[in-house]
Amino acid sequence: MDPPLKSALPLAHLAKVGTLLAVRVTPKAAHNQVTEAEGLIRVLVTTVPEDGKATAAAVALLAKALGLPRSRLELVRGATSRNKLFRVL
Numbered sequence: 001m002d003p004p005l006k007s008a009l010p011l012a013h014l015a016k017v018g019t020l021l022a023v024r025v026t027p028k029a030a031h032n033q034v035t036e037a038e039g040l041i042r043v044l045v046t047t048v049p050e051d052g053k054a055t056a057a058a059v060a061l062l063a064k065a066l067g068l069p070r071s072r073l074e075l076v077r078g079a080t081s082r083n084k085l086f087r088v089l
Contacts, residue, residue: 010034010035010036010065011034011036011041011062011065011066012066012067014066014088015066015067015068015088016088017088017089018087018088019087019088020076020085020086020087021041021062021085021086021087021088022040022041022083022084022085023041023042023043023058023062023083023084023085023086024040024041024042024043024082024083024084025042025043025044025045025054025055025058025082025083025084026042026043026044026045026082027045027047027048027049027054027082028046028047028048028049028054029044029045029046030044030046031044031046032044032045032046032057032061034061034062034064034065041062043058043061043062045057045058045061052079055075055079055084058084059073059075059086062086066088068088071089072088072089073086073087073088073089074086074087074088074089
């Protein structure tokens with residue numbers, strides 16, 4: 001029996017309308033990365049946390065990991081916090 005195929009998009013299984021995603025964003029990281037472990041989604045971005053730049057970068061990276069356009073992610077809570085809550089539209 002063949003092993004199940006692993007999706008190229010690490011969070012594609014969460015890209016359902018209405019899903020709420022709790023995300024921890026780490027700005028000024030060494031590289032851009034999205035990880036999921038034990039239900040916690042971490043987004044590391046290289047941008048600085050000024051004027052919403054890190055949030056914008058996190059939205060773009062998260063959308064790419066989900067396989068969705070950025071317009072399908074809505075920031076529900078945490079515009080200026082490291083802990084953010086997104087809704088998939």
